[in-house]
Amino acid sequence: MSFQDASVLTAANHLATPPIVAQAVAAAPTRVxxxxxxxxxxxxxxxPSTPAAREAEAADRIGLSVHSLDAYFGATHAVxxxxxxxxxxxxxxxxxxxxxGKSTFLRCLNRMHETVxxxxxxxxxxxxxxxxxxxxxxxxxxxxxxxxxxxxxxPFPTMSIRENVAAGLRVNGPRDGEQRSRSDIEAIVEKAxxxxxxxxxxxxxxxxxxxxxxxxxxxxxxxxxxxATDPAVLLLDEPTASLDPLSTQKVEELVYxxxxxxxxxxxxxxxxxxxxxxxxxxxxxxxxxxxxxxxGTLFTNPGxxxxxxxITGRFG
Amino acid sequence: xxxxxxxxxxSARQQAxxxxxxxxxxxxxxxxxxxxxxxxxxxxLATLPLIVIMYYLLKFGASSVQWHxxxxxxxxxxxxxxxxxxxxxxxILLIGVASLLGLPVGIGAGLYLAEHRxxxxxxxxxxxxxxxxxxxxxxxxxxxxxxxVRPLGHFSAWAGGVALGAMMIPMVARTTEEMVxxxxxxxxxxxxxxxxxxxxxxxxxxxxxxxxxxVTGALVAIARIAGETAPLLFTAFGNQxxxxxxxxxxxxxxxxxxxxxxxPYDEWHAQAWAGALVLIALIFIISLLARFAxxxxxxxxxxx
Numbered sequence: 001m002s003f004q005d006a007s008v009l010t011a012a013n014h015l016a017t018p019p020i021v022a023q024a025v026a027a028a029p030t031r032v033x034x035x036x037x038x039x040x041x042x043x044x045x046x047x048p049s050t051p052a053a054r055e056a057e058a059a060d061r062i063g064l065s066v067h068s069l070d071a072y073f074g075a076t077h078a079v080x081x082x083x084x085x086x087x088x089x090x091x092x093x094x095x096x097x098x099x100x101g102k103s104t105f106l107r108c109l110n111r112m113h114e115t116v117x118x119x120x121x122x123x124x125x126x127x128x129x130x131x132x133x134x135x136x137x138x139x140x141x142x143x144x145x146x147x148x149x150x151x152x153x154x155p156f157p158t159m160s161i162r163e164n165v166a167a168g169l170r171v172n173g174p175r176d177g178e179q180r181s182r183s184d185i186e187a188i189v190e191k192a193x194x195x196x197x198x199x200x201x202x203x204x205x206x207x208x209x210x211x212x213x214x215x216x217x218x219x220x221x222x223x224x225x226x227x228a229t230d231p232a233v234l235l236l237d238e239p240t241a242s243l244d245p246l247s248t249q250k251v252e253e254l255v256y257x258x259x260x261x262x263x264x265x266x267x268x269x270x271x272x273x274x275x276x277x278x279x280x281x282x283x284x285x286x287x288x289x290x291x292x293x294x295x296g297t298l299f300t301n302p303g304x305x306x307x308x309x310x311i312t313g314r315f316g
Numbered sequence: 317x318x319x320x321x322x323x324x325x326x327s328a329r330q331q332a333x334x335x336x337x338x339x340x341x342x343x344x345x346x347x348x349x350x351x352x353x354x355x356x357x358x359x360x361l362a363t364l365p366l367i368v369i370m371y372y373l374l375k376f377g378a379s380s381v382q383w384h385x386x387x388x389x390x391x392x393x394x395x396x397x398x399x400x401x402x403x404x405x406x407x408i409l410l411i412g413v414a415s416l417l418g419l420p421v422g423i424g425a426g427l428y429l430a431e432h433r434x435x436x437x438x439x440x441x442x443x444x445x446x447x448x449x450x451x452x453x454x455x456x457x458x459x460x461x462x463x464x465v466r467p468l469g470h471f472s473a474w475a476g477g478v479a480l481g482a483m484m485i486p487m488v489a490r491t492t493e494e495m496v497x498x499x500x501x502x503x504x505x506x507x508x509x510x511x512x513x514x515x516x517x518x519x520x521x522x523x524x525x526x527x528x529x530x531v532t533g534a535l536v537a538i539a540r541i542a543g544e545t546a547p548l549l550f551t552a553f554g555n556q557x558x559x560x561x562x563x564x565x566x567x568x569x570x571x572x573x574x575x576x577x578x579x580p581y582d583e584w585h586a587q588a589w590a591g592a593l594v595l596i597a598l599i600f601i602i603s604l605l606a607r608f609a610x611x612x613x614x615x616x617x618x619x620x
Contacts (some may be wrong), residue, residue: 115508146513154506158524170520225510286496 035144047120063263064109064146066235069123071113078104081123086233086280091255091264093278093295095271097310102267102286109265110146111139127232142173147226151238153218155210155225162206164221165189169230188228194259196224197254205304217249223254227262234258236266240273242308252277271311275299283307354558373596377589381563385590389558390572395580400591402558406473406567407542407598409560410552414541415476418484419534423523424460424487425536426492426530433497433520442493445486456483457547465551487540491533495526528609535606539599544572 050057072080079101086092094102103174107113108121111132124131132142147168155164166189169180176206189206193199198220202213210221219239226234236255255277258264268274274281275295282292283304291298302308326334388399425441432438460479465471499522507517523530548554553565554575560566569591576588 033416110509112505112509115505143509148509148510150502150506152502154500154502156503156506156521156525159526167507171511171513173514222506229510289541 002045018119034173044107046098061088062086063090064265065124065126067107067124068110069108069125070249071101071108072120073104075119078109078287080128082284082287084282084292086263086265088263089260091277092278094267094284095269095274095276095281096284098269099234100278100284101239105284106237106265106267108150109233109235111142111146114135114139117260120248135171140171143283144168144229144250146232146233146235147229147233148235148237149219149222149226149239151241152293153215153222153242155213155218155221157209157211159210161202161210162189164210165192165224167226172229192224192228193221195219195227195254195314197257198224199252212304214247216243216250218245219247219251223251227258231262232261233265236264238267238269241251241269246275271299281308285310320451359558373589377591378594380586380590381593382602385587388467390556390587393583398583399586400567400569400572400594402555403569403572403591404569404594405558405560406552407569407595408580409473409562409566410477410480410548410568411538411542411563413473414480414484415538417478417481418488418537418541420511421481422485422488422537423534425489426610427518427523429489429493430496431522442490445489448482449486449490452546453483453544454546454549456480457549457551460547462552463489470563471551471553473552473562474500476548476566476568477562479547479551480544483544483547484537486536488530488534492530493524495523495529495533498529501556502505514591531609532606535602535609539562539602539606540604543570543595545574546560549609569598579596 015249024181034310057119062085066085067083068078068081069083070077082105094106096102104113111121113119115122118197121133125134126132127145129144132146133135156167156204159167169185169188190199190203193202198217201217202221205212208217213221219242223234223236223239239255240251245250250274255264255266259279266274278295280293281295281298282304283290283298283302285306291302291304293303297303298307299311302311328477328504330445384397384401387401387403388397389402390400391398424446428440429445430440456479459482461477464475464478467476503521504517505524507521508514512521548568552568552571554571555565555567573591573595576591579585
């Protein structure tokens with residue numbers, strides 16, 4: 001069930017791994033942790049060793065609970081009554097073919113869906129026992145607790161790198177009894193950039209414009225910006241879709257390292273990516289949730305013939 | 317080119333085809349050359365008025381543009397050393413009043429037009445502001461006269477500034493709208509996803525991102541109204557004396573140029589030329605500022 005399981009690796013090979021991604025992971029020329037010999041090894045070693053323990057944890061600690069969620073664009077019914085629980089502080093991947101509603105579903109989880117004209121949502125999404133769709137709940141407050149990173153990097157072009165990371169802090173005032181000085185903000189910015197594995201690359205140019213960074217750096221900056229406010233849940237909407245394999249690998253490592261700190265929900269087109277970074281995987285098809293189980297199980301022993309058809313590349 | 321040498325012998329049909337295409341190619345090349353010349357000539361012609369104007373202004377006005385032109389008051393005919401200090405300060409004050417009215421209203425309206433696209437109110441405001449943009453400037457003067465000069469009973473800098481500001485509003489609104497619409501939706505979504513309220517997203521992310529373009533639009537609008545004469549004729553009215561009171565009639569470069577140009581005195585004609593030269597230089601400087609403003613804060617970035 002875990003990443004180093006031989007069965008998963010065989011399954012991954014079955015999935016016609018794009019050679020370039022495979023090479024990037026194998027070669028892994030950058031960001032060598034001082035302790036480990038090969039970064040790829042470090043990437044695997046951090047994995048909790050007992051899948052059963054993780055399963056148990058997943059079962060009793062829920063990060064985000066979704067109950068019969070429907071989403072519409074005008075008359076189009078994009079997501080059909082999805083019910084599932086996302087485990088707390090683990091990574092959950094949502095896979096499925098283009099247009100299956102996975103991005104729409106993700107955007108329902110922090111009330112971003114309703115920002116599109118004619119869009120509508122029904123159902124419940126509970127964060128820490130509170131339904132974020134309950135009348136009277138301010139979507140702005142929801143979005144402060146549930147961060148989001150998009151497919152294309154979206155650094156604010158008029159802000160420096162530092163200002164970009166601190167952008168969320170401006171609207172997220174200090175928590176109760178906490179005073180936030182200038183040096184506190186500097187510390188938060190540094191911590192967020194370190195968590196996003198970007199600090200070493202930008203620490204000498206924090207006051208330069210964010211648009212001068214490469215695409216991969218911009219995306220990690222956006223992740224740092226989302227992490228700076230310490231959200232309970234981080235939503236990633238195909239965060240590596242516009243990145244090259246090396247940047248993709250960095251983002252994947254970073255997602256991997258967020259496990260244990262933040263509940264992460266990642267939408268991806270790339271099944272290898274889902275297999276690499278996630279603990280649980282949900283498969284969506286045409287607006288329906290087809291299967292939702294431990295990642296290893298889904299890729300090696302899918303319970304639904306449609307899942308099997310998709311992961312073996314027969315459609316989508 | 318390589319194919320014929322490789323082929324054994326081109327057939328009659330191939331030869332005919334080659335001749336035909338060669339003829340077509342020659343004709344196309346000829347048409348191309350002619351059209352490039354025509355378009356180039358038209359492009360030069362487009363800037364010709366400015367070149368001619370600059371030539372005459374320099375020829376007749378340059379000699380009168382001396383230090384005292386900027387520091388001295390107009391002098392009676394026959395006295396040397398007259399200047400247009402009052403008109404220069406008047407024009408600057410009028411631009412200030414006009415900007416005070418035109419910029420906030422125009423930028424606010426443009427933001428509304430861009431952020432509430434498709435709404436009935438936005439569509440009608442957009443249409444009306446286009447009509448307003450095409451309105452003859454003298455009609456703007458009549459508007460200010462009717463609503464400010466007549467009720468107050470006297471000409472004033474306020475009235476002139478309001479007339480000019482009303483002219484700025486549609487220009488600034490439309491450029492602001494265009495610039496705000498260029499800000500990608502993804503940037504708005506990124507701000508919303510961080511927990512920014514809609515108004516805060518509009519003000520701190522969208523407007524700031526579009527600010528370079530908006531500043532350019534504002535400066536272009538200022539440059540356009542700086543030289544307006546018609547709306548000032550019966551609002552600011554002009555003043556032969558030094559006045560910086562916004563409640564009094566005030567001098568302005570275009571008005572002074574007009575008064576001097578229609579006078580029968582040669583020295584005043586020279587002063588009018590000099591005034592025109594100074595006015596053009598002012599507009600030129602503002603336009604240059606507008607070009608530099610588009611560079612934005614992080615010029616080394618992707619250049620957006």
